[in-house]
Amino acid sequence: KQEVTQIPAALSVPEGENLVLNCSFTDSAIYNLQWFRQDPGKGLTSLLLIQSSQREQTSGRLNASLDKSSGRSTLYIAASQPGDSATYLCAVAGGSYIPTFGRGTSLIVHP
């Protein structure tokens, strides 16, 4: 059974810092890995999708990397802003294409 762990569980930083959120998974036979953002009381918004054959994906200030052999992914947020405050979720899908989620990292960026 795939298990996904996200560290840290919570993070509070001043505006402008560069951040690294971590996601680890136990079964390296994955199909893809997807990072989501969730604002309080809202649904999940897709940020980045990395296929198993890829090493990283970038979108604006966000960069996600994938190392299947070590069972890890990191989400890098450059020059954080208060609008980045949200919960960030990592989802790992195996050969059955069913995502398994971590419990998320709750991020607060204060001015």
Added chain:
Amino acid sequence: NAGVTQTPKFQVLKTGQSMTLQCAQDMNHNSMYWYRQDPGMGLRLIYYSASEGTTDKGEVPNGYNVSRLNKREFSLRLESAAPSQTSVYFCASSEDGSYGYTFGSGTRLTVV
């Protein structure tokens, strides 16, 4: 482009009542999923449907039933609601994961 639409957005039930949560997607995706999200527990898979006409249990199926009505629609039914089913329910769809997963905005269910 609506994506994944869930109804209702909010619902309060009394213990023992039944209800059906509706989910529809307009992206012609084969696979659809139902998750529940509880504080501190993350999202847990209830049921999924890999294609029209098929459904399978996920991690927490007890107390739920599903119907894949057609390729667009995947409903979740609570036959006899219990307070332990108080949660936020999310529906998702994908084209076999190739382009990731798209989520609906959720249904907040309270069972009293």
